[in-house]
Amino acid sequence: MNAPLAPGFVNGDVSYWYRATGVPDPGAPLGGNIRADVAIVGAGYTGLWTAYYLKKADPALRIVVLEKEFAGFGASGRNGGWLAGLLPGSARRYAKDHGQQAAIRFQREMFGAVDEVIRVAATEGIDAGIVKGGLLNVARTPAQAARLRAEIVDQRAWGWTPGDVDLLGTREMTARIRVAGAVAASWSPHCARVQPAELARGLARAVRDLGVEIYERTPVTEIARGRAVTPGGTVEAGLVLRCTEGFTADVAGHHRDWLPMNSSMIVTEPLDDWDEIGWDGRELLGDTAHYYMYAQRTADDRIAFGGRGRPYLYASRLDDRGHTHDWTVDALWHLLTTFFPAAKQAKVAHAWSGVLGVPRDWCATVSLDRATGLGWAGGYTGHGVAAANLAGRTLADLALGRDSDLTTLPWVDRRVRRWEPEPLRWLGVHAMYRLYRLADAREATGTPRTSVLARIADMITGH
Secondary structure, three states: OOOOEEEEEEEOOOOHHHOOOOOOOOOOOOOOOEEEEEEEEOOOHHHHHHHHHHHHHOOOOOEEEEOOOOOOOOHHHOOOOEEEOOOOOOHHHHHHHHOHHHHHHHHHHHHHHHHHHHHHHHHOOOOOOOEOOOEEEEEOOHHHHHHHHHHHHHHHHOOOOOOOOEEEOHHHHHHHEOOOOOOEEEEEOOEEEOOHHHHHHHHHHHHHHOOOEEEOOOOOOEEEOOEEEEOOEEEEEEEEEEOOHHHHHHOOOOOOOOEEEEEEEEEEOOOOOOOOOEOOOOOEEEEOOOOOEEEEEOOOOOEEEEEOOOOOOHHHOOOOOOOOOHHHHHHHHHHHHHHOHHHHHOOEEEEEEEEEEEOOOOOOEEEEEOOOOEEEEEOOOOOHHHHHHHHHHHHHHHHOOOOOOHHHOOOEOOOOOOOOOOOHHHHHHHHHHHHHHHHHHHHOOOOOOOOHHHHHHHHHHOO
8 A cells, every 4th residue: 555544544444533532333233023014125225214204293103213224324324425415317418307407406406405414413413524515526627617617507407596506706705715726616515524534423322312212233135015024033123214325235136226336435543734725615525437435524623535446346246344455545535635735735644335236227216106115215426424414204104194295296206217237337337437547648648528438338327
């Protein structure tokens, strides 16, 4: 490994977000057969938000949440801390069956989800380091800048106003964050920094306080009509809701529903001098490269910086302990220090990885079959921190039989074909990201147009 490592460097151990308090000891497992009104499989954001809104709406419901490890073990405790009002998928695809206005309404609901999470965190006393500093997207090549401008034009067609996103001048850009080599940037207010593990822990506490039962160390081996089966017993319930996101490939019968895509992060030691970087507003930072990055300035003044490492393991295998390959740590460190040369004063304190769920058309879904009582939500393609809140509210309304504005959103009851069998999945995903890396390298030479290699990559996987 070439990246400079801090004393006490940790690779994996779930994520840096648990480092201050330690990885939680899982709670008690299910110890026998029980009956419930609602059984929720998965204690990540989606499952916890669903339980929260269901119990708030009807305190008499007996709600049981089943979790293989501990609440917040998966993507909910490993993500980049982007509480972002971004659609978990393509507006055009959502509009295909429901029309443009439905997709625009969906986008406004996503904006509102950011504020809803902030509201609940304040109400429930969840200290997750939330700062609504917005999202700065930067371009560092002419081709990236052209895509950035085209994206804003496209967003205008889907209801984004200048108050929702706008192109920044050089002075406005550098006043926020000084990214080396940045030639253009956009900013949106609909994004907040969050410490994701603290949000998950706080939400789990709030759900338990409401009377929801969470059984940890309880893997679900079968989901079927009226029951969720575990080694310690069966939960019989009128509704069984699958909220397993990137771990869905491990659920019997759902191996090819959503592809488990890996994403990796590093975090630096605390930086003493921020004068060369700025970042006083704690904005979230992204870029318009094909092999994109995402970052935040943490509450303890580190830079948390993420991107794709080895994006997919053959046969949808999961490295669930969060270990990150050496070359990925090196690649992320190299990119971080090209963005921020001043960060070379620090070293890498922690590296980790996690998986996110990717449907075949890259668009999330929420669904409940009233005939069988089986439901699910997820497939957020990396935009799950805010989307899981909206999905939880939507799934709760569906479970309660409500006809609401949420239950008519275009992600409800969408049907998406499954991913191809191996080796086609592995070949397609790795070809896509290989082409994206090559496209970024070609665009770095100064060409003003998006590389044709990126367009080929999009065609291969339908991204």
